[in-house]
Amino acid sequence: MEYVVEMLNIRKEFGNFVANDNITLQLKKGEIHALLGENGAGKSTLMNVLFGLYQPEGGEIRVHGKKVDITNPKVANDLGIGMVHQHFMLVENFSVTENIILGSEPTKYGVTNKKDAAKKVKALSEQYGLNVDPNEIIEDISVGMQQRVEILKTLYRGAEILIFDEPTASLTPQEIIELTQIMKRLIAEGKSIILITHKLKEIMEISDRVTVIRKGEGIGTVDTSGTNPNELASLMVGRNVLFTTEKGPAFPKEEVLDIHDLVVEDYRGVAKVKGLNLNVRKGEIVGIAGIDGNGQSELIEAITGLRKVKSGTIRINEKDVTGLKPRKVTETGVGHIPQDRHKHGLVLDFPIGYNIALQTYYTSPISKHGIIDYDKINEKAKQIIADFDVRTQGPHELARSLSGGNQQKAIIGREVDRNPDLLIAALPTRGLDVGAIEFIHSRLIEQRDNGKAVLLISFELDEVMNVSDRIAVIHDGEIVDIVTPETTTEQELGLLMAGHHIRDENNETEKEGEDQHVE
Amino acid sequence: ACGSDDDASTDTTTGDGGEGEATEETSDISVAMVTDVGGIDDKSFNQSAWEGIKSFGEENGLEEGDGYDYLQSTSDTDYNTNLNNLVRRDFDVVYGIGALMKGSVEEIASQQTDAQFAIIDEVVDLPNVASVMFKEQEGAFLAGVAAALMTETDKIGFVGGMEIPVIERFEAGFRAGVAAVDESIEVDVQYTGAFDKAELGKTTANLMYDTGADIVFHAAGGTGNGVFTEAKERKEAGEDVWVIGVDADQYEEGQIGDENVTLTSVLKGVEMAVVEIAEKTLAGEFPGGETTTYGLAEDGIGLADSRGAIPEDVMTQIEDYKQQIVDGEITVPETVE
Amino acid sequence: MSFLDVLYFIIPSAIFYAAPLILVAIGGVFSERSGVVNIGLEGLMVIGAFTGIVFNLFFADTFGGATPWVALIAAMVAALLLSLLHAVASISFRADQVVSGVAINLLAIALSLYLVKKIFDKGQTDFITERFGRADVPLLSEIPFIGPLFFQSVYLTSFFAIGVAVLAWFIIYKTPFGLRLRSVGEHPMAADTMGINVTKMRYTAVMISGALAGIGGAVYAQTITSDFGHATINGQGFMALAAMIFGKWHPLGAMGAALFFGLAQSLSIAGSSIPIISEIPNVFLLILPYVLTILALAGFIGKANAPKANGKPYIKGER
């Protein structure tokens, strides 16, 4: 069998830290090759080496059997290697076409020929069934659509070898299905794919082989057909594990959150939450299932006071909190794990300790009469770091340099430690490895068991099904139905999320969420 | 010269020991000056003062550096230090050039009672300071007369820098001069609020010429550069416009090819005043505590040679006015009422 | 003055005032669009003005009437070289771009005054004899209303500045170079993954800003002051910076903002010739341009969006 790419004994160091140590990965033509490892194991680093963003300290790379020296991404492009990055590499205020042609623009008399380019993009998009509008501006399209633009970028440059770094982390279930189909189509066209994902289910479904790395070291490669999720998980963490969340029955008590007829508009003045009703009780986890852009962000922001409410009321513990400032809402007993940890959740340039105090810095014992005691902050931070297994050098390390999973754990620690009556968790496990996910789920359930209310927003059906006691399905700004995980199926949820009730299930062509603004 | 090495022990209260000591070395005295932010080549009073110092120095065979020198200030906080530095270098007379230096001269002179100072354009009432004032309004009056007699449009412009007393003396004199010739001539007065914004000077002059003025008198320092540029451009385009310069003879600024837009300039005899004080000191008569006021009578103020721009008959009329002022028949106002 | 007279005065004066600012502000647009903050514009203007005047003085005999134009080239080169210093610091040495800009401003004025003293042995240069002249544009100046507003006794340099603005718009929004330039200022890592040499783009952009600021300084000095001294350029670079921000980092926007400043400025000068207004104390007219600008900004609700990566050094692999 011919290998299109061979990375042999790759070693990559950052200062004194070895991120990749003697890792070998060989990609066969026409296969989907999964790359698996915990957060921080070194997957992205390895791929960035292949793509020419990093120079390895050791090992060699062969493309089609020939040794190559990939000094920068241009070389990688020329070798037919394209990469869809974990954090999208898109210029947000450029159009789709502009993003795609950037760096190899067609011209006519020295002027960028956007018309021809757009046509070519359109054609390419149709060829692979990507359904991308070349003239849209990136910041106006959904995450799923943005990802397709990333794919188009590589195809436009004639990539034969595609690297996907956690492509499904931020996609909705529907988008994930579509992406899977796209990948299969790419393989059918003769391309080869390296896929990084934390979702073992996906690996089992679509990959041909899996290479596992652990703490920077290559563990080995196995055929997907000859393995199972548990074995993969064990290979990944280096011990036997069973990733299932223990969860007993719920004992809901009095109401904590009561939302009545809520209407919320987005920044353009378009109503995104349209007369929504919902309540959450102590001792239960209510999951909000829905496709991105159906009003989830606006709902959370309205509850937490970050966004104005157009009409309707929000009550927390019987107190009307509609239109209150975020701090007032927080003080009535609300914890909030925000959807975007970099934008809202953390001050990246603050030490992690400061970040852990972000909601309590002004309260006793940290602050008294406006005087802040950083020793107390660090004490608290150390405790939370220990309790929530945040892997960091200590409270003084900048939040920026923590891995996503550990940043998330710190946020959760911060919010849970305050013991709020209502904990709002928006996409709390996005981008995290299975171990971290399991940890976070168990903390959410623990909150519930302590008699607190939890509102979980997630795009992942697995998560919603596993963690929630009740599932409220949101569609177009309304709760279309409330179901329990025991009595529903993923299929039924999927349909509800798409806005159909079981009765009118033939009506499938409606296109939702594509023109929604993603924050 | 005066001892300043022991200035730590000098009494701060004003004594009047200054005069006597200065006469120790009558045959050979040294002089130096502190400029304001303009520098010794500002084509204005710093420059004329420096020329005075230089000519005195050269005449008396002094060395630049030890015999005569200057220090430039980069901001008004520097005045004190510069004055002090010169005192420590034992110069016999230290000049502060410009009204802005009043506070500093006052302060240093009251500390260094053994040293001798001179200030131009302000009065410092201390026994070891000689003050020099000018009657700018008298020169400006003559400029006003010249402009009024020369204008063909019966409209004249005045561009001022900042609205401060010196400049207002120019304005008052200028207006009075124009009015003395013909009450009906309009004087368009504009203050640009700055001495260093040539673009404002240019635009202002542009507006004045556009609205019918044919002569503009500027008392606006660097802002006046813009006035000249505007006039020169118009002259090149065939318009018959003029500028009256200020402080020094600004003939050179008005030159374009073979033509010139400078009608005349109001001269301020800073050079002469500086030399006079030095010479008096040399003669052992340092005028400490006195204020010498230079006007037309003292030849401390005057008009520059027009190099033919002003015809003879007009010149005689101007001379006539001058005589009346010198004789005290006309008193030129210092302020605009 | 009649309303029409006021107009005939204000519009040409505004254009005249704006011309150097337009050039410099567009220089700023190039630099900041590529992600390099350039508050050194003031200093680059200083070097441009200095070089323009000195060159003009030395070569007036050689080049005659063309001297001011040739001097622009000299000024351009000099400022471009100085801007390289800013480029090296802020791109290669990862300096704080604001600090480096401040250093450029200090260095430019100190260096040029030092050189003036060395060369002329005094604090300012002589007056140049070859200046940019004003002229009527043939035919166009005859058009009623439009003619006196835009085409009578105008500077060629004003048209040049407007031409540069349009050209800059074209380059930034219509050519591959412009697309790359903007991508580097918005998301350098994305540009890098697309095979664009971020460093090279930024160097080029900073050098363009230097070149344009230099030309702007030389235009200013050769049309307005006619000599060079410590006060020749004092604050115009910062006004250009303000025009660039006001114009939302868009070349035509920057041009509009510069024209607006010019308009406000000439309005305040014209004001004292308008009977009722001339009764108002002068200080109100003096501050009018600045107050108008602030009011205009507050009125233009909607924030100016700076290029996202503006001011941040690009470090490969950093997130």
Added chain:
Amino acid sequence: MSNRVTNILVPLVSVILGLLVGAIIMLVSGYNPITGYTALWNGIFGDLYTIGETLRQITPYLLAGLAVAFAFRSGLFNIGVEGQLIVGWFAAAYVGVAVELPKIIHLPLAILAAAAAGALWGFVPGLLKAKFRVHEVIVTIMMNYIALHVTNALIRTVSDGGDRTELIFTSASLRSEFFQNLTEFSRLHYGILLALIMVGVMWLILEKTTLGYELKAVGFNQNASEYAGMNVNKNIILAMVISGAFAGLAGAMEALGTFQYVSSKGGFTGIGFDGIAVALLGMNTPLGVIFGATLFGSLKYGALNMPNEANIPLEIVEIVIAVIIFFVASGYIIRLLLLRAANKKKEAK
């Protein structure tokens, strides 16, 4: 090499490199650098008088630097320190001449007036930024010019058409007989103590108060600050107001200390703009501002002695300052070189 060591070494190396460049320029243009630098040294430390004056020069730089740094830490670029300083100068001088009160009331009142005037001048851009998202850089530039013209007009009014006010009453003066006697009649005044106290105040605000925590958070990430319940707009305004107050105090130093009056200004004092360099030299930290102001103030003041003693144009010192700032800014490369040098040493061992 530890971080702290390099943090101290970088500015030191920069100063040395700056002086080196200055020496080369002097050599090339025919001056003797040794004579030049001796003059500079004497201009700074020559005797008690110059030391006093150097300290006096440092005083307003300290406060202007604090003003810029404080705004920077809150994510704002205050180019308006110059204007805030000018109005502060006027306000202090006005209070100083307008009334005569017991010193214990008069002096604090004049100082407060300066701080309040500066704060007001900072409030405007702060408010516009908070309410309308207007870029503070433009507004502060415009406010500088407004300050200049307005104070000139006010000076005219209070001095009956003159170009400067009377001297302030001694009851409002910061001048110190003790300092003057100590330093052979330099103008060193008690303001230096106030400035140093303000360094402490800034440090306290930033490092010890919840307000400081909020200001820094807002400076780094407004979204997260809002999420954490901070009032972002209030913090922006407050940051500009406090920054403006520091700048106003710098004006008070001139009014009540150095000059004892305020006079019409033909142009900016430059102290506000130099404050930017001072703050950045000091990495926007309170302690750093002391370093920046000391360096800047000493060199600027000492420069006056170069034409005086060595007949060298004082612009040379400005060039040196610019080069030093340039190298401090390029700290990354110096750090890298230092690190390499250190590693080599290690290897050699």
